[in-house]
Amino acid sequence: MYEPRNDEQSVSHLVALGYADPDVVIVREAAVRRQLEAEFQQAMKTYERGDAQEAAREFERLVVDDPGWAAPRQLLAEIHYRNGHWTEAQSQLDWLTLHGVEHPRLALITGAIALAGRDFPSALGALKYAAHVEPTLPSVHTLLGTVFRRLGNLDQAEDAFRTAIQRNTTDAEALDGLAAICIQRRDFAGATELALEVLGHDMQMFSAHYRLGVALAQLDRPHEAVVALETSARLNANTAAPYYWLEQIAANQLDDPARASQYPKSGREIIRRRR
Secondary structure (H helix, E strand, O other), X not given: OOOOOOHHHHHHHHHHOOOOOHHHHHHHHHHHHHHHHHHHHHHHHHHHOOOHHHHHHXXXXXXXXXXXXXXXXXXXXXXXXXXXXXXXXXHHHHXXXXXXXXXXXXXXXXXXXXXXXXXXXXXXXXXXXXXXXXXXXXXXXHHHHHHHHHOOOHHHHXXXXXXXXXXXXXXXXXXXHHHHXXXXXXXXXXXXXXXXXXHXXXXXXXXXXXXXXXXXXXXXXXHHHHHHHHHHHHHOOOOOHHHHHHXXXXXXXXXXXXXXXXXXXXXXXXXHHHO
């Protein structure tokens, strides 16, 4: 004879089979989500305080707790990019792209990393998209100008750099880009003026000292050129380019063969260290 189970037995049987009350599940998941959101806000405060390293650790924990959550991955891409950890930044960007997350800032980071890796076509595509969608994004026009210049499109590069300067008159990178274009066009007086303007904003920019030195050498001002080029070499111990010009100036303008013979040794040592 059939004897119906009481309610308690029925519930126990369903629990044993893995059944969970939907209302209970919803409440539990909401509580977990609130906790994760609170931890995300705390990580954001840590980041805004300037402690990027601790913020990155907090965002990494959130990615582990909720692997499908895009927000902490976006912040991780930003932090890794700012810290120069491009492999880690690219890993987050790849995940975000795979999951259909698009944002101009992410495109800018993608373009900047591609530019650093000399993948100019990829950099151009990403930065053009970022500049089109959010033209006020800081540094986007400067980066875009740099890509155009590397590709030899000097007119487009100049337009991009001038757009950047219109938005920020103290954009040293954009001014430096214009100085580089002047050198490529053999406008050495213009390059000198622009390089000096850059150094008025940032005396530590080695590329501005370098461009100033090259321009001064072409204007037959060798002593000033040597000072600028040696300063550039001191500021960036990983570049050999200043030593080529220093050798040429010493040999051809200062008529100092002994001094000229020393510069190539320094340049070769830098190249040897980079290998």
